[in-house]
Amino acid sequence: MTAPGERRRLGRFERSAALVNDLVAGYGGAPVLRDVSFEARRGERLAVLGPNGGGKTTLFKVLLGQLPPLAGVVEVPGRAATVAQTDRSRLDYPVSALDVALMGTLPLRPWWRRPTRAQRRAALSALEHVDLAGRAHEAYGDLSGGQRQRVLIARALVQDADLLLLDEPFTGLDAQSAQRLEALVERLARDGRAVMIATHDLPQARSWDRVLCLNRVQIAFGDPRSVLTTDVLQATYGGDLVQLPDGGQAVLPPHHH
Amino acid sequence: MRRAGLECLLLAWSGGLLGCWLVLYRLSYATESLAHGLLPGLVVATLIGAPLLLGGAVGLLVAAVAIAVAGRLPLVTRDGAVAVVVTTLFGLGVVLALSPESPPGIQNLLFGDILGVSDADLLWGAVLAAVLAVVLPVLHHRLLAAGFDRDSSSALGMRPALTEAALLTLLAAALLIAVQAMGNLLVVAILIAPAAAAAAVTNRLGAMMTASVAFAVSGCLGGLYLSYYAATAAGASIAGALAAIFVGALAVSR
Numbered sequence: 001m002t003a004p005g006e007r008r009r010l011g012r013f014e015r016s017a018a019l020v021n022d023l024v025a026g027y028g029g030a031p032v033l034r035d036v037s038f039e040a041r042r043g044e045r046l047a048v049l050g051p052n053g054g055g056k057t058t059l060f061k062v063l064l065g066q067l068p069p070l071a072g073v074v075e076v077p078g079r080a081a082t083v084a085q086t087d088r089s090r091l092d093y094p095v096s097a098l099d100v101a102l103m104g105t106l107p108l109r110p111w112w113r114r115p116t117r118a119q120r121r122a123a124l125s126a127l128e129h130v131d132l133a134g135r136a137h138e139a140y141g142d143l144s145g146g147q148r149q150r151v152l153i154a155r156a157l158v159q160d161a162d163l164l165l166l167d168e169p170f171t172g173l174d175a176q177s178a179q180r181l182e183a184l185v186e187r188l189a190r191d192g193r194a195v196m197i198a199t200h201d202l203p204q205a206r207s208w209d210r211v212l213c214l215n216r217v218q219i220a221f222g223d224p225r226s227v228l229t230t231d232v233l234q235a236t237y238g239g240d241l242v243q244l245p246d247g248g249q250a251v252l253p254p255h256h257h
Numbered sequence: 258m259r260r261a262g263l264e265c266l267l268l269a270w271s272g273g274l275l276g277c278w279l280v281l282y283r284l285s286y287a288t289e290s291l292a293h294g295l296l297p298g299l300v301v302a303t304l305i306g307a308p309l310l311l312g313g314a315v316g317l318l319v320a321a322v323a324i325a326v327a328g329r330l331p332l333v334t335r336d337g338a339v340a341v342v343v344t345t346l347f348g349l350g351v352v353l354a355l356s357p358e359s360p361p362g363i364q365n366l367l368f369g370d371i372l373g374v375s376d377a378d379l380l381w382g383a384v385l386a387a388v389l390a391v392v393l394p395v396l397h398h399r400l401l402a403a404g405f406d407r408d409s410s411s412a413l414g415m416r417p418a419l420t421e422a423a424l425l426t427l428l429a430a431a432l433l434i435a436v437q438a439m440g441n442l443l444v445v446a447i448l449i450a451p452a453a454a455a456a457a458v459t460n461r462l463g464a465m466m467t468a469s470v471a472f473a474v475s476g477c478l479g480g481l482y483l484s485y486y487a488a489t490a491a492g493a494s495i496a497g498a499l500a501a502i503f504v505g506a507l508a509v510s511r
Contacts, residue, residue: 064412082412089406093281094462103402107414112395139460152409159413 016077017042017163017194018063023072025055025062031070033058038212038221040194042162045185047205047224048198050214051237056198059214060165063196079107081161085168086148091141097151098136101127104158119158126154130184146177150184157188164188166197170204200251202228258485264374265477265495267382268435268447271389273473275431276452277466278393278424281404285453286336287425289445290343292432294320296350296441299366304359310381313433320346350441369440369492371481378437385434389427396423401462439492446496447473454499454506472502 016039023036033055040046048056061067063080081104089100101123105115115123127136130150135143140151149169156164166185170178182204189195189209197208205211206224213219213227213236220232233241233249240252279288298316302309320342327338354363365373393400402410403417410417428448436444451473455465480495487494 066411082409084406084409084412088408090404092460093405094456094460094465095401095405096461099401099462100405102398103405103410103413106398106402106410111399114394115398141460 015041016075018080019073019075021073023059023062023074024070025058025067026070027067032216033214034217036072036214036218038218040163040196042192042194043189044194044210045189045208046194046196046210046212047208048196048212048214049200049202049205049236051240054215054236056214057167060167060196060198063163063165076163078162079160080163080165081156081159082165083149083152083156083167083169085171086145086152087172089140089148089152093141095140096137097127097132097140097143097154098123100140100151101136101154101158104155107159123154123158126157127151129157130154131180144177146173146181149173149181153184153188162193164193164195166195168198168200170199170201202233202249202251258372260374260379261371261481261491262478264371264379264382264438265481266474267379267386268438269451269473269477270386270470271382271431272435272447273451273470274389274393274466275427276448276473277455277462277469278400278404279428279448280452280456282421282424284424284428285449286339288428288432288448290324290339291317291320291429292436292441292444293347294324294343295432295436296347296366297353299436299441300350300353300363303363303366304353309437310433313436316346317429317433365440367441368490369436369438369443371438371491371495374438381434382438385431388430392427396420400424439495443492443496446499447477450499450503451476454503457503457506457510472506473499476502
């Protein structure tokens, strides 16, 4: 077990944290996602844009190894970890922030083993890394939305993952929490991880290193400054895209079901 | 009376601990359903002179399979399937138990007979308490992660279905053993009431388990004493005491 900060030296061997070629994925019926080819590099933030049902979650499941691809090649040389939307976890559940971070050590030991001291320390230092060291023993349900999001990121760090998948982490956060999370995401990438973030926020996506646009097929992949043209956004979001008076575009708030 | 007290302590320990996970996994309804669904198994075992544990186990299996099959029928919802199957099985058990040809004492299957607890019952109660004392701490972190967020736990390389199956197996074992002392109708009280009361007063798992066992022990022994001095039915007095603790905990938590 290495501390979250140490792993970047190991990571230098390979630039790519995920390499995907001609991926087709689905759940038994017709494929819900096809023609996906991209690379997630260490040290980069990759925005994943697309409408709900566009295949973002499916792609994440494939990268995590939860869903076998129907066709194509998916290479994830290191470990992938997910940061789910916080509203999927239960707030009435009797766990502390440290308990949740410690769940990240589960894949690192046989099932009958309890966490070691080193793993406990790693969980604490991951909480420190996300500025929550002082709240390690607070109940998870008592934390704010932004803090819960950061606890889940700490859990991913404890797994020693070099590919982090964040599923709409900014949803429901106030401006200050969002800013703080944005800075954390930048730091995670700088530490040598590949960070993939599903988002609906176009200005945010433009400020990151790469963008992947999905709408059941891959619409585009590359540098956001050249990729995010009006045509691409139109193909990605269809009618949910609105033109702003200042010349920019925005995505209508998605309807969550 | 001393034996009844010992059995009470053993079951309170098991029910208090296991109950915490049942409550956290929202398995209270499933617990009640399974307890009632295994009645015909117990009754048939008594009628043909087979061991109650065996009869109960067969009864549980039949109930589980029937619920699974009924749940697959078109137009039948999951909770509908549970309700119909359990009521049918329970009714069948009652018809068998209360027919004039049935030997006297078979009503104990419904309400339990903690005062007439046998050596074998005590032994099984001790085995259950020991198994839970070993297995629950070992599974602790997996149970915690799978109950917290099932989807993410499989992304953590866990198989939450296996963890849930382990919990259901422990539940089945606890039901089979506790049902003989507490009876088919009252066994749910010892498995659910103490943990539900504990969940109302704390949001820390360690504290919840401690409180749950403490509530279970005081409810069981309190109920037993009450039944002794007030000459009320033992099982019902215990269930009543446990329920009173639950109501008290709810009142305190507000």
